[in-house]
Amino acid sequence: MCTGPERRADGVLFDKDGTLFDFDATWVAWVEALIAHWGGQDAARRAALAAAVGFDLAGRAFHPGSVAIAGTPEETARALAPVVGLPAAALVDRLNEEAALAPMAEAVPLAPLLGGLRSQGLRLGVATNDAEAPARAHLSAAGVLELFDFIAGSDSGHGGKPGPGMCQAFARATGLAPGRVVMVGDSTHDLIAGRAAGMQVVAVLSGPAGVAELGPLADAVLPDIGHLPGWLAA
Template sequence: MTGGRFPGIAGILFDKDGTLIRYDESWGPVNREAARIASAGDADLEPRLLLAAGMDPVSGQTRADSLLAAGNAAEIALGFAAAGSPIDAAELTVLLDDLFVRAVEYAVPVTDMRVLFRRLKAQGLKIGIASSDNESSIRRTAARFEIDGWVDFVAGYDSGFGTKPEPGMLLGFCESTGLEPRQVAMVGDNAHDLHMGHAAGAGLKVGVLTGTGTRETLAALADICIDDITVLQSLLQG
């Protein structure tokens, strides 16, 4: 059990994109490729799809809590279809999931995750990752950054725990680790991460500013907002 400013926290459930990896650097090119795939060769359609899903095609900025920032492959596919993609949403979901798995190779970590996760585990914390990405992508990310040995639980939108902002992923983490929700810190960069934390009864909701969320969009939902996940060690250290 840890002490620090938030005593009683014994586990951390991390979002992935924008939390463990930097969103713009990692996902900007991937979002553009997703729109290219969905446009089926129509160059004029690509920017319209990006805008509809939440990314400015000129600046590359992605809007907080938009489809691209917070949605899973199935939701993004439906959004692209509604915005004019000629590809069937079910087929497009498969294409996007494949793209998102390949995108792992281009992910830019927020910090040296091996060092951070080793230190968090040394504090006795259970660690999980819950993402709107698919489970294969999450596991490949953990393997690429050599943190899979310190991760006790993984859940993607296709893992059977439901999708954010429903509480299922956090409750699944608790069932897997033997923790109570009040012992868990939910850490994420979007409102749906924090809404999941509220829905599940998480003891601590932490907003991070390395993704698409801002202090303004997260402050009302989070118990605390931090610049990035490197602060967690001192925040929870007894």
């Protein structure tokens, strides 16, 4: 077993959506339900809602710059507010409630992967631009909540990504030097946040972004987090 300086890191900070959980398998159904709820049978209104969140209704896919990919609930609410006709503040709670109920699809079997990392003495955390309550609900439903030393959302008081606040908070909470932590994510927001905090950064391709977008910012690009143990031990 690799320990201490013989492995690349002593802590792993994961993004949630697109990293721990497959992005499209979870959030396409969520956004379609949201559009159906607020759009009803009005085709023009449904199209406007889809455009607001950067979603292709016909192709059932998010556009690369979609606010739903890496944005916070508050940012998504601000994008939807003019179409829905409600203040953004009134939409945030509804978005968080719906997000907590979204059926999550694990990118890989999480319990054995995370349990294996814990057994090697690594400290684990989650830093997501989702709100903290839905994040905890998703991790609990997957049976892995207790495997994490740290969980932060965009509303946890550390700011959202690409700011480094959540990454810095993880390092403080675990007592690890930032350089001994790897931030793992599927978006440029994740990689920029980790790098700004002085961490190593690894990209995974289980979200909407590809190698061309993520590669220039990452120390490594992996197909998914199932390949992380091998990279850590290399």
